[in-house]
Amino acid sequence: MRDKTDASTRAAEIHAEMMALRQAILTEAAQSVTAGQTDDLAIANLGHYLALRRHDIRSLQRRLMALGLSSMGRLEGRVLPTIDAVLSALSCLAKTTEKTPAMPLEADFFAGEARLEAESLALFGATPAGRRTRIMVTLPSQAADGPDLTLDLARAGMDVARINCAHDGPEAWRAMTAFVRDAAAIVGRDIKVLMDIAGPKIRTGAVASVEKKARLQAGDRVRLVASGAPRVDERISFSAAVSLPEMVTRLSVGDRLRYDDGKLEAVVESLAEGEAVILIRRTKSGGTKLKPEKGINLPDTALGLSPLTAKDETDLVTVIECADLIGYSFVSRPEDIDLLDTVLARHGLQDRPLGLIAKIEQPLALTNLPELMARARRRGPFGVMIARGDLAAEIGFERLAEMQEEILWICEAASVPCIWATQVLEDMVKEGIPTRGEMTDAAMAARAECVMLNKGPAVVEAVSLLDRLMGRMNDHMFKKTPTLRALKSW
Structure with missing residues (x-):
């Protein structure tokens, strides 16, 4: 009897605390950068997530765990449904008559996952067999010389072909695109073409x-x-x-x-x-x-440069002709997206909107990420690339691991597909044998919707390895949630 009384008392105390937290989240979200888009359920959830993460709830989490309830540690895509489910369970434990939100329906509870899957389908095409994480490959210059390399990559598991517009030129890009389309037809899969405009990259x-x-x-x-x-x-x-x-x-x-x-x-x-x-x-x-x-x-220097250069404007003519997705380098503010759309419209892109990938590689882009996502979701299929090379050089290597996690969380909260990029299986791609550390890094990339490999002599073998690895990780993890399939090692 004593244990039941203690549990009931603790549940009542936590119930009151969580009701106050819920109200604070609603109040703060109504004043946030996402407040004007309440019709977009993903952006509304993002507002709730940002409001929640301004509070330190670590003590609350442990007390919930001790009652056998959710610690709310995996609520990115479902903030209010998770809180409401916990409140409903607490009210039963506490036997309280205080007004409590209704227990959400299962479909409503997992609606964020469904939104993220729908956005991934719109951006990248059909989900590959056996894994949810797509594989993107940067094509080298020799991919324009003939169809063999592109076909080998497609057969190994490539889902998105990336063309870096900082290299080569329109004739080569057209050839690469044609070989990708032919390879997709041969393997019977839709392989997207991403063209990455260079931006004001300093070299x-x-x-x-x-x-x-x-x-x-x-x-x-x-x-x-x-x-x-x-x-x-x-x-x-x-x-x-x-x-x-x-x-x-x-x-x-x-x-x-x-x-x-x-x-x-x-x-x-x-x-x-x-x-x-x-x-x-x-x-x-x-x-x-x-x-x-x-x-x-230059992490300390404000250059004040437009993310679109004169070269980019010229390149966009070919991008419109060839690409399914456009990679936007050095995008930092919502107005940068308006600028791109204005230029695209001027060059004739009207009835075939390109999917947009915002490359997060500067501190200002991190600061403005919620506003960027709120603006970009209105234009059509949209994703975020964690450009870990430039980002680490801007914010420092010691902060990169922390920030890539936070970007993954923010993207999931907004139902925005995320690309894990830069130096994935780098030794494997270049030397043919992976390091132990990069295999672990590649496995963790399964939490993203897409992972990018760079070019190199052994890239086909790397795609094949990554395809198998992503398939295995698919059985163990969904985003931050471990999925407990039966273990066979013991």
């Missing part, structure tokens, strides 16, 4: 060094030049031109710089007319070679 141009094979080490200096040939001297042994000349003029002394997805970290030491000298603070063991066409990230 090294021509490079120079006093010694040809020299590698950058901590303590070395590099001269970055806005125009003209790179210039070295006795004091500064390395120099590089940059693809975006105005970058040099907007730097400040003390600004950090990361090179080639974080293989090197530096700080701006001095500035002069048309050039900046950076001091290397950290590099990988053995040093880093200064090469052309490598990315530069």
Whole structure:
């Protein structure tokens, strides 16, 4: 009798606490950035999720667990239904007469999952047999030379072919697209074409060094030049031109710089007319070679650049002609989506809207992610790519793991498909043998709706391996929820 009384008393206390939490969520969501889209159930749920996550409910979770109830740890796609189900169970335990929301129907409880699946179908096409996570592959330049590579990738399990518009040109892109369409017809599956416009990506141009094979080490200096040939001297042994000349003029002394997805970290030491000298603070063991066409990230520098360049506007003509999906680099604000749609309409895209993938690679995009999703969902099929290379270089490697989890949660709350990208099975793709760490990383990618592989000599084998791995993980996990199929190892 004592245990029953204690449980009833605890349930009554938690019931009152959760009713107050529910009301706070409703009040805060009504004032959030998502408040104007109450007709979109996914965005309404996102508002509830953001409001909930402003509260620390860790103590509440443990007390719910002790009563045998849901800890609410997997409610991303169903915030109010989960709270209402818990409240209904608490009211029974507490034998309270206080007004409690009705227990949600099972269909309503899992409606968020159904919305996410519908959005994934609209964006990526049919779900592959045996796995829910699609496989995207970046096509190399040689994919334009003939049909064999693309057909091999399709047979291995590729669901989306990615064309990086930072490389090659319209003739090659058209050839790649044609080979993808032919391969899809042969294997009997709908394989989508994603064309990724380059945006204002800052890269090294021509490079120079006093010694040809020299590698950058901590303590070395590099001269970055806005125009003209790179210039070295006795004091500064390395120099590089940059693809975006105005970058040099907007730097400040003390600004950090990361090179080639974080293989090197530096700080701006001095500035002069048309050039900046950076001091290397950290590099990988053995040093880093200064090469052309490598990315530069400036986490402290506000460049104020449009996400669409003149090259992008030209490339969009071919994108409209060939693609099913458009990858939008450096999108950071809701207005950036309006800008893209204006340009697409100007180039004649009207009756065949392209699916949109927003690449999250900058801190401002993280900050504005809820507004970006609320705006983009109104235009048609939409997804988010966690561009882990640039994102890590912008926010720091130590924060990447945390942020990729948060992006997955936010996307699930808004029923937005998510792509896990950058360096997935990187050693496997390049060398033919995966590392243990990257196999674990690839397995965790099963929580996303799509995982992206980069190009490399062993990419076909990597797709085949990933196809099998995703199939196995499909039996063990759905998003954050372990699915307890019978174990066969013991």
